[in-house]
Amino acid sequence: MLNRQHIDPGLYRDAMSRYAGHVQLVTTAMGELRRGVTITAACSVSDNPASVLVCLNNTNPKNEIFFRSGIFALNTLGAHHQGVADAFSGRTSLANDDRFASARFEMLATGAPVLADALAAFDCRVIDIKELPTHNVIFGEVAAVRFSEKHPALIYLNRDYHAL
Numbered sequence: 644m645l646n647r648q649h650i651d652p653g654l655y656r657d658a659m660s661r662y663a664g665h666v667q668l669v670t671t672a673m674g675e676l677r678r679g680v681t682i683t684a685a686c687s688v689s690d691n692p693a694s695v696l697v698c699l700n701n702t703n704p705k706n707e708i709f710f711r712s713g714i715f716a717l718n719t720l721g722a723h724h725q726g727v728a729d730a731f732s733g734r735t736s737l738a739n740d741d742r743f744a745s746a747r748f749e750m751l752a753t754g755a756p757v758l759a760d761a762l763a764a765f766d767c768r769v770i771d772i773k774e775l776p777t778h779n780v781i782f783g784e785v786a787a788v789r790f791s792e793k794h795p796a797l798i799y800l801n802r803d804y805h806a807l
Contacts, residue, residue: 722806
């Protein structure tokens with residue numbers, strides 16, 4: 644049997660704060676309900692079939708819509724999207740409708756809200772969800788993709804935003 648050493652969650656978060664991550668906005672919709680969350684825990688899984696994954700906190704009841712809707716959009720943010728990132732991160736006290744009013748959203752194939760000027764947007768259908776103690780890993784097959792002109796990326800490092 645493996646001897647597991649448990650790392651203190653605060654120590655782990657401090658170490659991860661030094662891990663640079665591209666800032667993403669993950670969005671979904673179900674009927675008239677919409678939800679968006681700023682994340683860095685997202686990546687490509689495969690190009691055939693095109694698929695991505697996102698990790699979302701499953702202890703926040705507002706995220707339940709992501710686990711039930713069957714769709715999501717992964718929107719890659721540029722440096723010019725810092726206000727959008729703040730709006731959807733909870734750093735502001737904006738209500739959900741005001742968060743979505745802070746930028747222009749469109750729909751591609753699935754009905755998930757897609758940020759109109761995202762550096763890249765991946766419109767996905769959920770193909771699997773893996774439940775972990777605090778987060779769910781959502782796998783999505785990309786149904787549509789769109790990208791804008793090249794702009795500096797928005798990166799999160801040392802608990803702050805940076806342009807790259």
